[in-house]
Amino acid sequence: MTRSLFVMITGKPNAGKSTLLNALLGEKIAIVSAKPQTTRNNITGILTEGEDQIVFIDTPGLHRPKTLLGEYMMKSVGNASEGADVIMFVTEAGKKLTVAERDALKKYSAGDNLLFLIINKVDTCDKGRLAEYIGDIANEYDFDCVIPISAMKKDGTDIVLKELKKHLVESPHFFPDDVMTDQPxxxxxxxxxxxxxxxxxxxxxxxxxxxxxxxxxxxxxxxxxxxxxxxxxxxxxxxxxxxxxxxxxxxxxxxxxxxxxxxxxxxxxxxxxxxxxxxxxxxxxxxxxxxxxxx
Ligand SMILES: Nc1nc2c(ncn2[C@@H]2O[C@H](COP(=O)(O)OP(=O)(O)OP(=O)(O)O)[C@@H](O)[C@H]2O)c(=O)[nH]1
Ligand SMILES: [Mg+2]
Incomplete structure (x- = not known):
């Protein structure tokens, strides 16, 4: 019996979404930089372990578009959310939420999808501030799971996988088992x-x-x-x-x-x-x- 799961990775620019995708796959398939709006296209990353296949879609960072390229990027985010079983919303530990983050969180908490809050860059935030941050955000929105991580240090990413695996659904695999990305x-x-x-x-x-x-x-x-x-x-x-x-x-x-x-x-x-x-x-x-x- 094979099982699958579609997981969208979203959040503001520079939150560490692509770093997280690479950490989960154990291979660098998405580019990463310190500059916001690095990712311009949806990038599919596929993790197949035996009978189980998790399909991740890394997306461009949420922002208010100022160019047609920006509009294309935000449309890509919309497309990715449509088929997702789980939306992993990546934020930066301790940082105030942007308007774009709030709008998206509101929308995704009301959808059919599961909503995971992934609090990234915990390595940059002190423990007291982190506890306060988690309290505030978890009170405001309805998450199915909250996981603090450091994608860069691969700290907590094993917990992300463990939590995702609980939601795999019986289905055929959508990609060949030996393929890690759909990028040509x-x-x-x-x-x-x-x-x-x-x-x-x-x-x-x-x-x-x-x-x-x-x-x-x-x-x-x-x-x-x-x-x-x-x-x-x-x-x-x-x-x-x-x-x-x-x-x-x-x-x-x-x-x-x-x-x-x-x-x-x-x-x-x-x-x-x-x-x-x-x-x-x-x-x-x-x-x-x-x-x-x-x-
Ligand atoms: N300190 C720290 N830095 C991180 C962590 N994860 C990612 N970064 C850094 O944050 C920056 C942005 O990482 P990306 O993975 O490109 O972020 P993104 O969310 O994909 O950004 P966009 O594609 O622009 O939306 C890079 O300089 C990463 O090295 C982390 O856990 N801790
Ligand atoms: Mg990116």
């Missing part, structure tokens, strides 16, 4: 490159960065990738390339290291930087960059 190879490469850009570039530039894989050749354990990094301004292009091309080299070599580890193959990366003004507000461009809910 090209998307994984594009995301790895975008993560390095997010980490290495400062402030507003990363929010205007999109990565497209133009070519991917996989021959005898050697993967050759040609990628285009899009940004919004000439000045940003200069910064991404850097003095004597050093920044671009750094982005490429960090991305290569990660990709080689993930795919267990030698990787060659050829990166190009291009400008596409205001792409975040162009429906056609969003679609070209893979941000399209209509597919």
């Amino acid at each position: 190879e090209k998307q994984i490469f594009a995301e790895i490159i975008r993560e390095k850009a997010l980490r290495l570039l400062s402030d507003e530039i990363p929010h205007g960065v999109a990565v497209v894989i133009e070519e991917l050749k996989d021959e005898n354990d050697v993967i050759r990738v040609r990628a285009e990094i899009f940004c919004e301004r000439e000045s940003h292009k200069g910064i991404i390339i850097g003095k004597n091309g050093e920044m671009l080299k750094k982005i490429g070599s960090y991305a290569r290291e990660d990709a080689e580890e993930l795919f267990g193959a030698k990787v060659y990366m050829d990166l190009w930087v291009k400008i596409k003004e205001n792409w975040r507000d162009s429906r056609a461009q969003l679609s070209n960059f893979g941000y399209n809910n209509e597919e």
Whole structure:
């Protein structure tokens, strides 16, 4: 008898949702950065253990959209919540709830889904403040389960899995048992490159960065990738390339290291930087960059 469960991971930007997904799977399939709005697409992560399969959907952080890209991201969140048996709402320990968090909590406490409160980053919060925080939030909303964790330290993530497993339902598996994510190879490469850009570039530039894989050749354990990094301004292009091309080299070599580890193959990366003004507000461009809910 096989069992399945669909679990959505939601919460505000930077709460640690993608870090949690990676911790639960024991493999890094979602990119992570200290900058908010890192995740732009729903990312499916699949954990199969014998007869049991848990399907996690990591989503973009809840915020009020200011661009069409933001609208796409929030629509993705809405889509993910539709089929979810469990909604894992990730908050930051000790932090005041945002309006977007409150709106979502209200909606999800009234839905058919189970609602788990996952209080993340307990490593940054003292015990007294944490107890007060849990008291306040648990009083205000109706949770089926409240679990304080540190996703970064993998502290408490075993309890999350234990609690989720109580709700598995008899059903066929929706994904093959040996698959861990639904992201195509090209998307994984594009995301790895975008993560390095997010980490290495400062402030507003990363929010205007999109990565497209133009070519991917996989021959005898050697993967050759040609990628285009899009940004919004000439000045940003200069910064991404850097003095004597050093920044671009750094982005490429960090991305290569990660990709080689993930795919267990030698990787060659050829990166190009291009400008596409205001792409975040162009429906056609969003679609070209893979941000399209209509597919
Ligand atoms: N101290 C601490 N930092 C954490 C923890 N979990 C995640 N972080 C950090 O928080 C930042 C955001 O993590 P992400 O996993 O990218 O957060 P997210 O919720 O997916 O963010 P978006 O995709 O932008 O919505 C990163 O710098 C993580 O390293 C934790 O348990 N403790
Ligand atoms: Mg994320």
